[in-house]
Amino acid sequence: MTQNPRPFWRRNLWRILGWGCAAALILTPLVAMQFTDEVHWTGSDFLFAIIVFGTVGLLFELSVRLFPDYFYRAGMGCALLASFMIVWANAAVGMIGNEDNPINLLFFGVVLIALTGAIIARFRAQGMALAMLVALITQISIATIFGLLGGDPRGGIFSILLSSLWLLAAALFKASRR
Numbered sequence: 001m002t003q004n005p006r007p008f009w010r011r012n013l014w015r016i017l018g019w020g021c022a023a024a025l026i027l028t029p030l031v032a033m034q035f036t037d038e039v040h041w042t043g044s045d046f047l048f049a050i051i052v053f054g055t056v057g058l059l060f061e062l063s064v065r066l067f068p069d070y071f072y073r074a075g076m077g078c079a080l081l082a083s084f085m086i087v088w089a090n091a092a093v094g095m096i097g098n099e100d101n102p103i104n105l106l107f108f109g110v111v112l113i114a115l116t117g118a119i120i121a122r123f124r125a126q127g128m129a130l131a132m133l134v135a136l137i138t139q140i141s142i143a144t145i146f147g148l149l150g151g152d153p154r155g156g157i158f159s160i161l162l163s164s165l166w167l168l169a170a171a172l173f174k175a176s177r178r
Contacts, residue, residue, distance in 0.1 A: 015061070022053040048091065056084045072125055075172030079118075079132060082165035083111045086139075089162075096147045096155040103146045107159070110139045114166070129173035136166035 026049045032039040063076040086107045089095050094104045114135040121127020140163050147156020 018060070019057060022057055026050060026053060052084065052087055056080050067123075069125075069176045071172045071176035072128075075125075075128065075132070075169045075176060078165050078169035078172060079114060079128075079135075082135070082162065082169065083114065085162055085165070086111055089158075094155070095159050095162075096143070096150070096152050103142070103150075106142045106146070107139065110135050110142070113138055125173045125176045129170045132166045132170035132173060136163050136170065139163040139166060 026046065029039050029041045029045070029049075033041060060077060060080055064073055067073060067076070086095070090099065090104045090107055093099055094101050095107055096103045114131055117131025117134055118128055121131055140160055143156045143159030143163065147153065147159055150156075
């Protein structure tokens with residue numbers, strides 16, 4: 001058995017950077033609370049952040065291990081980032097109106113649509129591309145009907161811009177099957 005001549009940190013540089021950035025982002029509010037009264041995080045806020053960041057990180061690590069194609073990995077990264085942003089934005093301030101607006105629950109449906117489509121497609125690239133397009137259309141529809149036409153144009157525009165991640169994921173999954 002041959003040993004890898006590269007040191008541990010060089011073999012795992014992306015993993016160290018990824019998990020290090022996640023830890024830094026989670027700890028940022030803790031540091032900010034030492035200097036300002038504008039940031040008020042509780043233990044449950046930190047627990048929520050750890051669960052969300054941990055879930056996204058573990059799912060991305062799993063996809064890197066299971067799928068060697070770089071386009072597929074990038075597509076999965078975009079889909080996970082879109083899902084993360086939807087969950088985070090809704091929990092923090094809401095995407096349409098404020099975080100108490102029940103319309104924001106529809107955006108969790110977008111994440112559920114993407115996940116269900118991925119499972120139905122058995123995580124095959126062509127089916128993943130289609131699932132991301134359905135998530136894109138759903139999110140744009142919600143943003144247009146309840147945001148742009150429903151009285152919160154800023155939230156609608158933000159939601160539509162965020163949906164571009166679904167489009168990018170679809171394009172990357174489509175490129176990976178070639």
